[in-house]
Amino acid sequence: MRELFPAKQVMGFVFSLILTIAALLVYYLDMSFTAGMTLLLITAFIQAGLQLIVFMHAGETKDKGSIYTNIYFGVFVALVTILGTLLCMIWGYI
Amino acid sequence: MDFFDRFAIPHPSPVIYASMVAIGLTVIAIIAGLTYFKKWGYLWREWLTTVDHKRIGIMYLISALLMLFRGGVDAIMLRAQLATPEAKLLDAQHYNEIFSTHGVVMILFMAMPFIMALMNFVVPLQIGARDVAFPRLNALSFWLFFMGAMLFNISFVIGGSPDAGWTSYFPLAGNEFSESVGTNYYMIAIQIAGIGTLMTGINFMTTILKMRTPGMTLMKMPMFTWSSLVANVIIVFAFPVLTVALALGTMDRLFGTHFFTTDAGGLDMLWANLFWVWGHPEVYILILPSFGIFSEIISTFAKRNLYGYKSMVWSMVVIAGYSFLVWAHHFFTMGQGALTNSIFSITTMAIAVPTGVKIFNWLFTLYKGKIEITTPMLYAIHFIPLFTIGGVTGVMLAMSAADYQYHNTMFLVAHFHNVIIPGVVYAMLAGLTYYWPKMFGFMLNERIGKWTVWLLSIGFLLAFMPMYITGLDGQARRMYTYSESTGYGPWNMASFIGAGIMAIGFALIVYNIYYSIRYASRDIGSDPWDARTLEWATHTPVPEYNFAISPQVASIEPFWDSKKKGQELFKGSYEKIHMPNNSGIPFIMGCIFFAWGFSFVFGIWVPLILTTIGIFVCMALRSFEIDHGHYISVDEIEETETKLRGAN
């Protein structure tokens, strides 16, 4: 019976609910912009990772290597695009 | 009547009305022809519903060639207008519409499908697979591209062409300065085609990663497959940015949002930024598969293995990463500070290094080779020096301080044509000539082929070298005329003559196809070039299932080894083969997307809602459909194989 119970999935589900509630706090509590943004970013990244690994089985087949390479590359592109855009349009704009 | 007013052309001319009539007559002629020769059933069964990667490849090829001529006619008109100072052939508005159309058609509807054509036809054969990973998705990709392209192409006769350049910068592209529906066509047609491309990216990435024949490790893949893999990875990461940018632009134009407006909190520069976040990777999506084609051709006709296989692969992987780090070099002059510009200058110059590595690898391959000059090889040999000029001027442009002088002049126009024509267009024409016998069972005429290459190169030099000079002298791009006192006249006349020579070159390709259909020998065997990779181990014509037995691979050049070292490729006996079924849904969905796009362009909401529902119904049908494909029996395979072996 024990091995039939999807403990990992249930835990994952509970954890993702907690993350959602934490993100919702930004709306209900009165936080500064920086604090709110930080909370949103952190919960969003953990949430995405959780979904990919627990519910979309990213690490469970022998394609693990290509799947993770793609994910890392995706994160790289996203970060570069966002930071680069901020650099062009705001930080480095005269 | 008011309802129909919106379809009128805002800025008409007799030529446009004549084209309208010509388009109408062509459509009637095609329908009549198909009916008269009773070809509707054939067309539906063999082509419109096909999921076979080879046939999809050929449909991409035909579309790309058609678009090459559409874009080519635009180019000749532009050059004719500029040939003499103060010419009156086109007015400013028509000039704007034509260069915008020319750019979009050539990059998105000529170069992209040309690459898709070769990728579709060649990659599964090169990796010893029977089809792509998702054959039906592949068909859908094609039909979305095709319908997007057609939607864009009708703009000049229904409602007006886009006129804000292929880059469509805001605020010019906003409602305030572009009132006609032209820019709606831009946003929506490219959106539809772009979704198709994104799906191709996913499809080919999966295919190459998952469907290689036994023994083919990543480092044993042929170079064209490698380049396709890298290009598709870039597609998957770059195209979503375009999708988002186009969606925001569409909302600005049709729903009154303020993403790219100059007022109400909008940021017009953000469009340029997003456009090039996609746009620069896009130029690498075009050039990498082209490099792959040249690698195959150079190694085949230098009669030796490719020099520096590993460094070739690594340089592409590095380019894939770098290509996302350089985009701001397209708007150095937009107002960023020196630090920002310097960062992007350096990343841009760095990208020339892996490109240089590849050039040297080709040279070393040639250096120790026994070179045989065939038409594809002639393209490759012309490509190396011509492309290098383009790379060098690219590095000049990459210096942000100097770019203030070059930016938006003819110098820039010369640069990108200098990389795209010898790089991408030559690669595609070389690939076309090289793979033609595999596709159609006869070769294109070599003599006419070589004439074509020489005409294209001479025409190219004459057309584009003068632009470097007038550009440095200050001739702006996208200006429909100039005064005689500028002294640009003679140079532009030279360009016009060069463009004319190139046009003759392109016309010769058509003549070559016609000539070879009539006179070429059909008895060419399955390996006419004495090539090295798996695609040439198939029969000609390639049977539906490609390989009766999956090949066993132990090296980078398995077919060559099987010919020279007697290595056995096909071990074992025939087994029944599982193949996907044809389906009409991709084509129907494509048609619905066309209607959807058309309603969207004109903001006719009821059909828009209905077609949106139609699209979802198609997807739902697919989800609930039970389709296990079909099997080809051993008897049937034996029969096909004996017949094809006999023919060779």
Ligand code: HEM
């Ligand atoms: C050595 C590598 C290259 C370097 C350093 C380079 C650099 C540049 C720079 C700095 C610009 C912007 C200049 C300006 O707007 O003033 C530019 C424009 C452009 N490049 Fe390149 N480039 C390279 C290779 C390529 C390749 C391989 C392609 C295409 C296959 C390409 C296609 C284009 C296009 C289409 C544009 C301008 C488009 C427009 O503004 O309409 N480039 N390049």
Ligand SMILES: [Cu+2]
């Ligand atoms: Cu660029």
